[in-house]
Amino acid sequence: MLDIRFVRENADAVKAAMINRNAEVDVDALLALDSRRRAIVAEAEVLKAERNKISKSIGLMIKEGKDPESIKAEVREMGDKISAFDEDLRKIDAQLREGLLYIPNMPSATTPVGKDENDNPVIRFWGEKKTFDFEPAMHWDLGASLKLFDLERGAKIAGSGFPLFTGRGAKLERGLIQFMLDLHTEENGYTEIAPPFMCNDVAMTGTGQLPKFAEDMYAVPLDGLYPIPTAEVPVTNMYGNEILDQELPICLTAYTPCFRREAGSAGKDTRGLLRVHQFDKVEMVKFTTPETSAEEHEKLTLDAEKVLQKLGLHYRVIELCTGDLGFSAAKCYDIELWAPAQDKWLEVSSCSNFHDYQARRANIRYRNEDKKTTFVHTINGSGVALPRLVIAIMENNQNADGSIDLPEALWPYMGGLQKLA
Template sequence: MHDIRFIREHPEEFDAALARRGLPPQSPAILALDAERRAKITEAERLLAERNAASKEIGAAKARGDEAEFERLRALVAARKEEIAQLEEEAKALDQRLRDMLAELPNLPAPDVPDGADENDNVEIRRWGEPRAFDFEPKEHFEIPAAQQGLDFETAAKLSGARFVVMSGAIARVHRALAQFMLETHIAEHGLTETWTPVLVREEMMFGTGQLPKFGEDSYQTRDGWWLIPTAEVTLTNIVNGCIVEEGYLPRRYVAHTQCFRSEAGSAGKDVRGMLRQHQFEKVEMVSITHPEESDAEHQRMTRCAEVVLEKLGLPYRTVILCTGDMGFSARRTHDIEVWLPGQGKYREISSVSTCGDFQARRMNARFRPAGGGKPEYVHTLNGSGLAVGRTLIAVLENGQEADGSVTLPEALAPFLGGARRITSEGELA
């Protein structure tokens, strides 16, 4: 959500920032609605003062026996009461229209975010690791014999339809081990607090992090009105929804392993084979709630947390900063981490780490009380995958595949797999 005071004071700057996201000027319509709303409030306040003055005079007129003046003043008070109620109702409606208008607009990009139209304009920041040189043609994950035994798309389609998978045996164990490994890394080495949250949330929680109202079609809603979370960003960030915390409470760093649900609206025909783009998947999500002065440094720290997981798994990756045209609705700046997939011969996104500034905090009314006193201020929020578990499984399978159809597993997973280091071509841990 945007600060109306900032728009009043810096309309050209506001429009210029939105123009970087490809939007036409918004401030004229916003300020016109705001001016109309404020005029209603001002007039209601003027009439209230007039009514209060008349109310004080009623008793005096009655006391001196001036019946005509008494009746005139009483009629005036009654009329002003109705007029004030009407103006307040109109101001309330205008305020809601203004909030709705602001709620539809994305966050303003940070100055260092590159301009661009789509993913082709993203800018690489760094790379880690060298893609392995295979002496055979590497396969995609669903073609590898070691994985085929444990990935059942046919049964999943019978149970639920397209974009689902049933995992079993060694594949299911490696998938679970990856999530455990990620959690332990973030808790023990990065100082995040493990958190378990619901996957069903109220509508206002989805609004708070920016999934609603504009992107409702991307998520699933139950008949009872709850929403299935598309990411634990929703639950973890909304922990401070409606709160005023002490400055010393910050920063708060959370991590959660959850099921996630996305309708994948608009993705028809994209990644239809395998498990790269699913309706139901698992993620280990990181969320930080910080002081405004610390959020940029926290963004770098969180990005590094995700990168470390890939390095421990020995998976080559590159980190890019998203351009204005590819950035998410609530983000002020986003780093995407893309892992190398030999079967596709390209880097694919495995984590997005975003800083949202006070954009989500304004929607949630999440603030902190400065230690030195003064008015509460909005916190800053950040979120990032650390990592998407299914996509990490894909990367482990494709990067570790061998000519005989087996898969060599990262050493870091051995403690979570009873010491196993391979999946045989028959789909067994060894």
Template sequence: MLDWKWAREHPEVVEESLRKRGMEPELFRELVGIDERRRSLQQEVDALRAERNRLSKQIGQYKREGHDPSQLLAEVQEISEKVKELETLLKEVEEEWKAKLLLLPNLPHESVPVGRDEADNQEVKRWGEIPAFTFQPRPHWEIGEGLGIIDFERAAKIASSRFAVLWKAGAMLERALINFMLDVHTQKHGYTEVFPPFLVNTQAMIGTGQLPKFYEDLYHCQDDLHLIPTAEVPVTNLHSNEILREEDLPLRYVAYSACFRREAGSYGKDVRGLIRQHQFNKVELVKFTRPEESYQELETLLQDAEEILRLLGLPYRVVVLCTGDLGFAAAKTYDIEVWIPSQNRYREISSCSNFEDFQARRANIRYRLKNGSLGYVHTLNGSGLAVGRTLVAILENYQQEDGAVIIPEALRPYMHGMEVITPQFEVK
């Protein structure tokens, strides 16, 4: 959430930032009004409590001096009833204010380009050569089904659409990618590996900004638990309600998890294939940093995610999201988009974001400076990478005319030396 004291003192900045996001500032103005009422009620309650305390002391003095305190007692009783009434009203106003504050998005960083939607995102760089095929490249679902390594029909039978079963070499490739990514990030980039729960409570979802905004996109379970849409949620909340030491920052974590998304707003999008699934695997990078270091850490986070694609020899580009396409909790985001030959375009495979102190305030993650004062950390995260989309990119970019798929050299040690996937792995 926003630093409300700062936001209240800089309303013009907040309103202009919201307009850059494509939002009118009505919610913010409503919050300002509720906050003014909240503070007015608090002042009234405080004044009444002070008067009650003054009268209570006077009652004691009256008793010691032998005077009749009945009039004062009646006044104290009347004030107590008024305080109780106002405290109830204050609690209601505070709850309304807190609930609406959770719906206010983060403000874009000054370096984020202003734009309406993804068409206004700005390309930062490209890497790799787009493959030139002597045949018409096939989509990954045709490649996978032809090799017998991807099965959508059986997945729909046991679950529903937007699920897949991976067989033999397909399952091996998925597992190889997970282990490869984890090894690169832990052994080369210095991240600490974490294996988190795949279910989290409501407060964890609030902490990273999934709730209440994205309720319809989540799978909700019993006992106040929700299936995670990304490992960002459990890993970021590992330090909720904690005070970290300044000398320990930055903290860098990497986690594999399955991810679960209802894709409530994606009707008709990427209906076939693995691009948009209800369940998918991802390797996530999460950082906790000092505020003054967070944007440099964003650049290194981006580089760490990019290197996975470079090692796999997959062509990609990087775009910086404009204000209108920026995620709810992010202050700045880079998207990495990998080349998908069958679609003749780049598709998102990673988002690397700096949330500044937006998530830290929601999850109460602070750090103690060397001078003893407390501050909120900045949190960052990025996909390092989305495993299913990486598998898609490998199948399509390394496809051969005879239907086989070459395995990138970097993955071969994780595939028991296998160099090519051929139809011999077809499930009978």
């Protein structure tokens, strides 16, 4: 969430940023509300000072034997006006907060300006595209023939977009999760967290899912809870309304299932595991100082890349331009795996630096070197999401006979199994 003072003092910059983001935000309406609030505060303060002054005279009048009733009536009238001002302020404060919650983050000064995903620059590639001397099969055909998943029965249970993994497919999911958690905790220096898979509306608001993206989430209305769309939500909100007393950065990783309705994406990429409503993911979250957040963001991105490097998968890193930037992010790198059978790139990780945007919403602070309390910077990224990782492993490592060679890094996690056949 942006600070209203920042918006007030940098109105032109905020308006320009919203244009670059393709965000429809009425900054002037928000500033008018802020101006009205400040005017009411000023009027109320003058009235309170006057009431205090008059109230003191009541005692003197009583001592002098004068009737203070007229003065008391005036004080009561002032009190009624002050109460009305306070009620107006409560309403305006609620409107201001609501308005600020819908304003996306300011892009970083280093985020490239662009209209949409076509303007996202490619930062780097790793590995080479796989070539085949046969026509590579789609992952959904491979998965069906090898009995790795049963999408029809998954749909029978919960509807389309809820995959059912079976046998060695289920073991591959579990092995990948364990592999990534071990990598992040044993080599990359993260502490593992096992968070709740449900969050309340306060937590969802803290990381930016609510109120803007309510339609993209599942909900349990009677309990006021939401199945989480990402481990980012519970892990970041662990420290909501706290002043951190730990040395920064704090680096955390967690496995969770993720649940997303993605109402705005209906009908897109419905085959196989490309776009699902439930999927497994290992997440990385960092709490940093403003001075180190850019460096820690780069490190986190490299940590996500290491997963793919150890699995020997060809990928590229792109930087999101202002027009394609996520709502809460100030800067973001997407990591995309190559899927040869589909002849396209698949996003498996978004590594974002939110600056203090989430920390303001969730009220997460720390004491800086001057012992002053200030907001932390938050960073997170998938390390990585499984469905498309599984797709890439299947399509890149397939053989002409329909079998799939497993990356060597996974052999210990698959009980020594080296091939799916």
